[in-house]
Amino acid sequence: MEIYIVDWISLIVRWLHVITGIAWIGASFYFMWLDNSLEEPPQWKKDKGIKGDLWAVHGGGIYEVAKYQGAPEKMPEHLHWFKWEAYSTWLTGMVLLAVIYYLGAESYLIDRRVADLNQLQAIGLGLGFLLGSWIAYTVLCISPLAKNGWLLAAVLLTLGGALAWGLSQFFSGRGAYIHFGAIIGTIMVGNVFQVIMPGQRKLVGALESGETPNPDWGARAKLRSTHNTYLTLPLLFIMISNHYPMTYGHAFNWAVLLAIVVITAVSRQYFVLRHVHIHRPAILGAAIAATVILAVWIAPKPAVTTGSALAADKLAMRAQSIIGERCSSCHAAMPTDEVFTTPPGGVMLDSVEQMQQWAPRIKARSIDSHDMPFMNKTNMTDEERAIVAQWISAGSPAT
Numbered sequence: 001m002e003i004y005i006v007d008w009i010s011l012i013v014r015w016l017h018v019i020t021g022i023a024w025i026g027a028s029f030y031f032m033w034l035d036n037s038l039e040e041p042p043q044w045k046k047d048k049g050i051k052g053d054l055w056a057v058h059g060g061g062i063y064e065v066a067k068y069q070g071a072p073e074k075m076p077e078h079l080h081w082f083k084w085e086a087y088s089t090w091l092t093g094m095v096l097l098a099v100i101y102y103l104g105a106e107s108y109l110i111d112r113r114v115a116d117l118n119q120l121q122a123i124g125l126g127l128g129f130l131l132g133s134w135i136a137y138t139v140l141c142i143s144p145l146a147k148n149g150w151l152l153a154a155v156l157l158t159l160g161g162a163l164a165w166g167l168s169q170f171f172s173g174r175g176a177y178i179h180f181g182a183i184i185g186t187i188m189v190g191n192v193f194q195v196i197m198p199g200q201r202k203l204v205g206a207l208e209s210g211e212t213p214n215p216d217w218g219a220r221a222k223l224r225s226t227h228n229t230y231l232t233l234p235l236l237f238i239m240i241s242n243h244y245p246m247t248y249g250h251a252f253n254w255a256v257l258l259a260i261v262v263i264t265a266v267s268r269q270y271f272v273l274r275h276v277h278i279h280r281p282a283i284l285g286a287a288i289a290a291t292v293i294l295a296v297w298i299a300p301k302p303a304v305t306t307g308s309a310l311a312a313d314k315l316a317m318r319a320q321s322i323i324g325e326r327c328s329s330c331h332a333a334m335p336t337d338e339v340f341t342t343p344p345g346g347v348m349l350d351s352v353e354q355m356q357q358w359a360p361r362i363k364a365r366s367i368d369s370h371d372m373p374f375m376n377k378t379n380m381t382d383e384e385r386a387i388v389a390q391w392i393s394a395g396s397p398a399t
Contacts, residue, residue: 003341010099017092021239024085025232031082032229036275038067048073071207079204083197090189097182101175102126107339111172111375125170126179133163133183134190146223160261164254172375173248174241177257181238184231191224229272233264245364245371250298263290300368313399319391323355323362326373326380331358337377344374352398359396362388 038052045053051069055062101109105119109126117125136159145152163183167176199221206213237260241248247256270283330337331349349355355362365372366380367389373380391397 003339006099006103007341010096013092013096013099017089017096020085020088020092024089025236027082027085028228028232032225032272033275034065035067036272038065041066070213075204075208081197081200083192086189086192090185093182093185097126097178101178104339107375109171109175111175113376114168114172115170117170122171122175126175126182129163129167129179130183130186134186137187138190138194141223149223149226157258157262161254161258164257168254173245173250173253173371176253177238177241177248180257181235181241184235184238188228188231188235191228195224196221230265230268233268234261237261237264245369246298246300249369249371256294256298259290259294263287263294266290300364312394312397315387315391315394316397316399319388320352320355322380322384322388323349326378326384327362327366329378330374340374356396356398359392363392367392 034054038054041050041053045066049068049070049072050066053064053066055064057063102119102123105122109122110117110119137156140146140152140155145155164176164180167179170176171179199217202217203213238257247253247260250256264287266283267287270280270287273280273283328349329335330340331343331347333343333348333350335341335343347358347361349358349362362372367385370376370385
C-alpha cells in the first residue's frame with residue numbers, strides 16, 4: 001500500500017509539474033517572441049510614450065499590444081506579474097525529485113556500479129550540486145565576465161561539461177541527467193526570483209514615484225532572461241530523457257548530455273532570430289547534422305559472442321531461463337520486485353510467447369544499452385547478455 005500511495009503522489013505531482021512547466025515555458029516563449037516582434041508605432045503613439053506595438057488575431061478577436069518606453073500616462077490598477085508559473089514549476093519539480101529520486105534513492109539514484117553510496121550520501125551530494133551550481137552561476141553573472149556574453153557563455157558551457165561529468169561519477173545515468181535538469185531549473189527560477197522580479201519591482205516603483213529607472217536593473221534582468229531562453233529546450237529534453245536509455249545509459253553519457261544541450265540551445269537561436277525576421281536555416285541544418293552525427297556515434301555496437309555457440313534448442317532454453325531469472329521479477333503479471341508492483345511499461349515476460357513478442361525491446365534495453373535489468377539489480381552478467389543476444393539474433397526461437 002505504501003508504494004501505491006507513493007505512485008499516486010508521483011502521478012499527481014508529475015501532472016502538476018508538466019502543467020506548470022507548460023505555462024512557464026509557454027509564457028517565456030511568448031514574451032520573447034512579443035518583445036522581438038514589436039514594430040515602430042505611429043507618431044501619435046510615440047507621443048504617448050509607446051516604444052513599440054503589435055497587432056495580432058487569435059481566438060476570433062483582434063489584439064493590440066503596446067510596450068511603453070517608460071511609464072504610461074496613468075499606472076493601471078491591476079498589473080499582471082508572471083512569476084508563479086516559474087515558482088510552481090520549480091516547487092513541483094523539487095517535490096518530484098524528492099519523491100522519486102530521494103525517497104527512492106536505492107532504486108533510481110544510486111547505481112553501485114558507479115559509486116557505492118548510501119541514501120543520505122546520495123541526497124547530500126544531489127542537494128550540494130544544486131546549491132553549489134547556483135552559487136557558482138550567480139558569482140559568474142556578477143563578475144566582469146558578464147560584460148562579455150560570448151566569453152561568459154564559453155565559461156558556463158565548460159563548467160556545464162564538468163558538472164555533467166561529475167554527476168555521472170556519483171549517480172545512475174537517470175539520476176545524473178535529472179540532477180543536471182534540476183540544476184538548470186534552479187538557475188532559471190533563481191533568475192526569476194533573485195534578479196528579474198526584483199528588477200521589475202524597482203522599475204515599477206521608480207515609475208510610480210516619477211523617478212528615472214536605473215538602466216542596470218533592466219540590463220541584469222535581460223541577461224538572465226536571455227540565459228533562461230536558451231536553457232528551455234535543454235531542460236525539456238532532460239524532462240523526457242528517462243525514456244531514452246541510449247543517451248543516459250551510454251558509457252560517455254555526460255558527453256552525450258552536453259552535446260544535446262548545445263544542439264538544443266543552438267536550435268533555439270534560430271527561432272530567436274526568426275522573431276526579428278532574420279532567417280538562418282543553416283542554424284537548423286547544423287543542429288540536424290549534429291544530431292545525426294551524435295546518433296551515429298552512440299549507436300549500439302553488435303553484441304560480442306563469448307564462448308562457444310550453443311545448439312539451437314539449448315540456446316533457446318538457456319536464453320529463456322536467463323530472461324525468467326533476471327527480468328521477470330519486475331516484468332510479470334504479478335511482479336515480486338519490492339519497487340515495481342505492476343510490470344514497467346506493460347512489458348510482461350511470463351511466457352515464451354511474451355519473450356518473443358518483446359525480444360526487440362529486450363535487445364534495446366538489455367543488450368544494446370545495459371539499461372535493464374533496472375540498475376542491474378538482478379546481477380545479469382555480460383555472458384548472459386551475450387547468450388540472450390544470440391537467441392534474439394537467431395530469431396528468438398521457442399526451442
